[in-house]
Amino acid sequence: MKKKLNNIAFVLAIVMLVITINVSVNTHKVSALADYVTNLTGETSVDANQEFYTATFNLQNLGDENINRISINDNQGTSQAIVVSLAPGESFSIPVNYTLQAIKDYNYFDIQMNVSVTFDNDEVLNQTVSLSVPVITITEEEENVDIPYTTIETEDDTLDVGTTIVDQEGINGEEIVTYKVTYLGDEIISKEEINRDRIIEPVDKIVRVGTKVIDVKTETYTEEIPFNTETIEDKTLDVGTTIVDQEGVVGEATITVEITYENGIEISRKEISRVTTKEPIDKIIRVGTKVIDVKTETYTEEIPFNTETIEDKTLDVGTTIVDQEGMAGESTITIEITYENGIEISRKEISRVTTKEPIDKIIRIGIKVIDVEPLKEMINYANLIDLSLYSTNTVQNLKIALSKANSVLAHPLSNDEILDATNNLRLAINNLKSYKVNLEVRADLQKVSARTKVNVLAVFTNAGTEDISNLVITDSIGLERNVGLVLAGESKIFNLSYTLPAILDGDTYVIDVNAIATYADGLISNASDQVSFEITNIPSEELEKERNQDLIQNYEEVEKAEKHDLPVTGEHTNLYLVITLCTVGLALTLYRLNYKKRDAHR
Numbered sequence: 001m002k003k004k005l006n007n008i009a010f011v012l013a014i015v016m017l018v019i020t021i022n023v024s025v026n027t028h029k030v031s032a033l034a035d036y037v038t039n040l041t042g043e044t045s046v047d048a049n050q051e052f053y054t055a056t057f058n059l060q061n062l063g064d065e066n067i068n069r070i071s072i073n074d075n076q077g078t079s080q081a082i083v084v085s086l087a088p089g090e091s092f093s094i095p096v097n098y099t100l101q102a103i104k105d106y107n108y109f110d111i112q113m114n115v116s117v118t119f120d121n122d123e124v125l126n127q128t129v130s131l132s133v134p135v136i137t138i139t140e141e142e143e144n145v146d147i148p149y150t151t152i153e154t155e156d157d158t159l160d161v162g163t164t165i166v167d168q169e170g171i172n173g174e175e176i177v178t179y180k181v182t183y184l185g186d187e188i189i190s191k192e193e194i195n196r197d198r199i200i201e202p203v204d205k206i207v208r209v210g211t212k213v214i215d216v217k218t219e220t221y222t223e224e225i226p227f228n229t230e231t232i233e234d235k236t237l238d239v240g241t242t243i244v245d246q247e248g249v250v251g252e253a254t255i256t257v258e259i260t261y262e263n264g265i266e267i268s269r270k271e272i273s274r275v276t277t278k279e280p281i282d283k284i285i286r287v288g289t290k291v292i293d294v295k296t297e298t299y300t301e302e303i304p305f306n307t308e309t310i311e312d313k314t315l316d317v318g319t320t321i322v323d324q325e326g327m328a329g330e331s332t333i334t335i336e337i338t339y340e341n342g343i344e345i346s347r348k349e350i351s352r353v354t355t356k357e358p359i360d361k362i363i364r365i366g367i368k369v370i371d372v373e374p375l376k377e378m379i380n381y382a383n384l385i386d387l388s389l390y391s392t393n394t395v396q397n398l399k400i401a402l403s404k405a406n407s408v409l410a411h412p413l414s415n416d417e418i419l420d421a422t423n424n425l426r427l428a429i430n431n432l433k434s435y436k437v438n439l440e441v442r443a444d445l446q447k448v449s450a451r452t453k454v455n456v457l458a459v460f461t462n463a464g465t466e467d468i469s470n471l472v473i474t475d476s477i478g479l480e481r482n483v484g485l486v487l488a489g490e491s492k493i494f495n496l497s498y499t500l501p502a503i504l505d506g507d508t509y510v511i512d513v514n515a516i517a518t519y520a521d522g523l524i525s526n527a528s529d530q531v532s533f534e535i536t537n538i539p540s541e542e543l544e545k546e547r548n549q550d551l552i553q554n555y556e557e558v559e560k561a562e563k564h565d566l567p568v569t570g571e572h573t574n575l576y577l578v579i580t581l582c583t584v585g586l587a588l589t590l591y592r593l594n595y596k597k598r599d600a601h602r
Contacts, residue, residue: 237288
């Protein structure tokens, strides 16, 4: 009887094995009927500086299988492979930057993006999307522009009032203006003048306008008739002695004149009559000519120059500029010296000739007030900057510029010095550089069972002022992902998947994630974060119960899928394989136990 039961148990195990294998095979067939459908779209945008064009390609999983890898390549030379975990119904965005200057010879260019999608069961689906993108085009364009002539009117007092004469006709000039024109596609977005060449100078129009007014008047007046002085040399008198023998008396004449005025100004006077009404009486003087000794001497004398001072509103207060140095003149003087008994008794200047005219000294004195307010505002702004956020060398340059600015503010000498200090401080502020990066990781679960597959979301942010030329993500499991370019202020999000190892209940499993950012100047910044999981294993009796329930449920799903041609998930297929192995093991164990008991009974 026992032998019969053992045979029945063995046969029952073999039947269960065949049924399980058949279910697994059927399940695989149903899974193979799953849909592999994706939707690929694209959209474009230009960055604020119009240096890059970003094309964002959106991939949506419309099928029934998970996508684990996306490979892209386009006709612009871009190629990238991305490891993802994209469940059915989920979407994934792929941003790609294109440098506009590289294609500036065309108004538009076409992007053809080829996307290869790999599913969990190694099925591959290829899809292509095309975008037409306007680009930046910079050209130089020329325009001919007229230069209007100027009319110059000059007053001519030789012409009567109301008379005009054109001495020279005016002619317009011409110049070529060159513009730098920037297009976005076919649209002009900026137009900047960069050069202006004058090819024809304008000729002024010159007009003389008559202003002459003529007026003739007759006037009569009396005029003294000066008397003559008769000098008689007297050798009996010493030199310098004079005696008036007869005083002179002036006469008188009545004169009539004709005066011509032009524009109220006398231009001529003509005497038309003169009548003497009183004759003059000559003055008679005797002059001594007795000379003891007379000598003549000639010498030069310096003529001092004058200094002219001019106030200049364009110069700062306290600034003095000599526009012209003064130069003394020179005169030649001849004198006659009289000696009596060898002693000089008189000196008389008989001639003075200027041989060199003096040149005035011209000085400009500044009266412009120094304005220090712009420098004060720039210093206050610099003092508010948190220097801990920036690199050491750029902070040191800012401190040097700030120290010099404070020195200039304390003792300002000119507006040019204030302007130089303000510009140097502004330049040091603009050159501040920050290499700050942040990394944050978080998991969708914290308490999980051993051998559980978990997803970790890593968010990397370039919080500095400089673009990262290459970003590498690594973790303590051994994963390494080369991300590439990350712009200043840009964030990148990564989905990392892990299967936890079998460890004891209550233990904590920690995963460290590191970000290594390399900049164009060779500097490197690091950021790290970690995520931990508390392992909570399910008791064996509960696990066995759940496995039995899963076995029944999976069997019902397979049976339902066979009726309605529905797919069965990969997770159920894997579970059936586990159940199959467990069933075979159980059958072999029962067989061996019965075999041992039978030998023992014998």
